[in-house]
Amino acid sequence: MACLHDHSCEEHDCSSDWSLYKHIDLSKVSALNEAVSGSVKSVFRAWEQRLNSSEGHLESNEGDPELIVFIPFTSDVKIKSISVVGGADGTSPAKMRAFINRDGIDFSDAQNMQPVQEWDLVENLQGVLEYQTRYSRFQSVGNITLHFPENFGGETCQIHYIGLKGEATQLKRDVVATIVYEVMPNPSDHKTRAETGGGLSQVE
Amino acid sequence: MRNGDYSPNRFQAQTDTVNLICGAKTQLNPENTVGVLTMAGKGVRVLVTPTSDLGKILACMHGLEIGSEMNLAAGIQVAQLALKHRQNKKQQQRIIVFAGGPVKYDKKMLEMIGRKLKKNSIALDVVNFGEEDEGKAEKLEALVAAVNNNDSSHVVHVPPGPSALSDVLISSPIFTGDGEGGSSFAAAAAGGVSGFEFGVDPNLDPELALALRVSMEEERARQEAAAEEAAKQESGEHSASQDATISENVNTGTTEPENKSKDQMDDENAFLQQALAMSMGDSSSAVATRDTEMSEATTDDHDLQLGENLCWLAKFHFLTCVLFSFVFSLSLLTIRSDVVHYPLCLYLCSILLMLLVIFLQYCCFP
Numbered sequence: 001m002a003c004l005h006d007h008s009c010e011e012h013d014c015s016s017d018w019s020l021y022k023h024i025d026l027s028k029v030s031a032l033n034e035a036v037s038g039s040v041k042s043v044f045r046a047w048e049q050r051l052n053s054s055e056g057h058l059e060s061n062e063g064d065p066e067l068i069v070f071i072p073f074t075s076d077v078k079i080k081s082i083s084v085v086g087g088a089d090g091t092s093p094a095k096m097r098a099f100i101n102r103d104g105i106d107f108s109d110a111q112n113m114q115p116v117q118e119w120d121l122v123e124n125l126q127g128v129l130e131y132q133t134r135y136s137r138f139q140s141v142g143n144i145t146l147h148f149p150e151n152f153g154g155e156t157c158q159i160h161y162i163g164l165k166g167e168a169t170q171l172k173r174d175v176v177a178t179i180v181y182e183v184m185p186n187p188s189d190h191k192t193r194a195e196t197g198g199g200l201s202q203v204e
Numbered sequence: 205m206r207n208g209d210y211s212p213n214r215f216q217a218q219t220d221t222v223n224l225i226c227g228a229k230t231q232l233n234p235e236n237t238v239g240v241l242t243m244a245g246k247g248v249r250v251l252v253t254p255t256s257d258l259g260k261i262l263a264c265m266h267g268l269e270i271g272s273e274m275n276l277a278a279g280i281q282v283a284q285l286a287l288k289h290r291q292n293k294k295q296q297q298r299i300i301v302f303a304g305g306p307v308k309y310d311k312k313m314l315e316m317i318g319r320k321l322k323k324n325s326i327a328l329d330v331v332n333f334g335e336e337d338e339g340k341a342e343k344l345e346a347l348v349a350a351v352n353n354n355d356s357s358h359v360v361h362v363p364p365g366p367s368a369l370s371d372v373l374i375s376s377p378i379f380t381g382d383g384e385g386g387s388s389f390a391a392a393a394a395g396g397v398s399g400f401e402f403g404v405d406p407n408l409d410p411e412l413a414l415a416l417r418v419s420m421e422e423e424r425a426r427q428e429a430a431a432e433e434a435a436k437q438e439s440g441e442h443s444a445s446q447d448a449t450i451s452e453n454v455n456t457g458t459t460e461p462e463n464k465s466k467d468q469m470d471d472e473n474a475f476l477q478q479a480l481a482m483s484m485g486d487s488s489s490a491v492a493t494r495d496t497e498m499s500e501a502t503t504d505d506h507d508l509q510l511g512e513n514l515c516w517l518a519k520f521h522f523l524t525c526v527l528f529s530f531v532f533s534l535s536l537l538t539i540r541s542d543v544v545h546y547p548l549c550l551y552l553c554s555i556l557l558m559l560l561v562i563f564l565q566y567c568c569f570p
Contacts, residue, residue: 103293
């Protein structure tokens with residue numbers, strides 16, 4: 001479902017609605033099939049900067065337009081709608097499938113699993129289109145995985161901006177299960193005084 | 205695989221190298237896990253699922269049989285599946301393939317497999333040894349080129365030769381591509397010590413490990429200096445030999461008390477100079493070893509002296525603070541002899557004394 005958002009409205013300031021990017025845990029964002037490792041982090045910006053991709057954009061490998069983007073949040077969020085700005089010449093993604101609160105989805109999983117919601121995208125180079133979500137299903141989202149299986153016929157799939165609109169709750173999901181505790185102490189994690197200088201050692 | 209072109213035979217060389225790699229990876233980071241599978245025989249068989257327990261990995265390498273042909277594609281696919289179901293999703297995925305037999309798949313198929321691995325961000329290392337099939341090296345190169353993302357995947361070709369397979373691989377990017385940790389383990393393994401640098405656990409004894417590391421660096425600097433001196437000696441400079449003579453003196457004198465008389469030095473000087481000139485003519489390496497011993501002896505001395513100084517200083521400080529507090533309390537009492545506050549004064553003085561002692565202790569031992 002796509003709705004046209006007329007940007008010349010003065011009633012509300014659009015940028016504050018699209019502020020969910022502040023709640024994204026950028027260090028843990030990852031993507032599969034990206035040409036340049038780590039380029040996915042440049043895709044999350046403020047609404048005003050959505051067309052300014054001077055810091056780089058996300059591009060898939062040559063000849064393979066599939067992409068998976070894994071977005072974890074610092075607290076649970078409610079997502080109202082998603083906006084995606086693609087690249088020119090048929091490199092924009094054509095379909096988007098979303099999975100919620102799942103870790104470690106790869107391409108074979110993404111193709112076999114039923115997504116929480118699926119959209120057909122259109123080329124949206126100006127960033128004026130947003131795709132609404134079935135809000136009841138996106139109520140407490142700890143992380144979201146977006147899978148873009150096809151594009152509009154280009155060699156690669158380019159994404160310049162992903163915007164998320166919604167609210168952030170201050171709650172955090174129960175993350176105890178996902179913590180891996182230290183199996184064995186790693187000496188390089190616990191630098192004692194003795195390693196930095198002479199004298200008697202004291203573990204602090 | 206029973207062929208003896210790799211010592212002792214191909215299969216044994218492969219087993220040894222696998223054990224070495226597993227050890228290196230588990231040492232590198234305690235959260236690393238390693239699994240092993242075989243791809244020849246009846247079919248692909250996972251011997252041990254990814255675990256950080258080195259004992260289990262070494263145990264599973266026993267009782268393996270040689271037979272049939274290797275199935276590279278199936279092996280890689282099963283490895284991919286095993287990695288997909290790892291417990292800790294944050295771990296990076298990597299497959300290391302030992303390709304001893306001929307590769308019966310064509311280049312296109314292997315490139316497709318490579319692209320699929322790259323897409324799922326799995327790195328691949330290939331060790332090409334054993335059977336030298338026509339086109340095998342090219343096929344494996346093409347496979348690794350298809351997987352390679354940012355130099356994370358490597359292929360190493362090991363031709364048959366006198367050196368062991370594991371030795372050749374220790375210096376390859378498969379071991380050292382991970383950074384410092386891999387190379388230090390490799391160096392230790394080559395030296396035949398336990399997994400730690402210098403055979404000392406930095407957890408148990410950090411000072412000893414630090415001292416050993418420092419003395420190792422000093423020895424290296426000494427060796428370079430000695431090499432320079434030897435070069436100077438060959439070109440015919442006299443002063444270098446004198447320096448070496450004096451250092452020899454210090455070496456012999458470490459067991460005796462530090463204060464030596466000048467005459468002793470002069471007597472031994474001429475004698476030692478002769479001996480040194482003779483030995484210098486033979487080989488410059490002998491000087492290097494002597495210098496090594498000397499450097500270690502002097503570092504021990506320094507440590508002893510430092511310890512002694514510290515003790516003495518501490519005692520001195522303690523005595524002075526006791527004396528001071530005693531004098532202070534006395535003066536207090538004499539001044540206020542009419543005031544009946546003796547117990548309070550004594551109490552205050554004792555507190556002062558304690559505080560002073562603690563304060564100075566912290567000063568001495570920071």
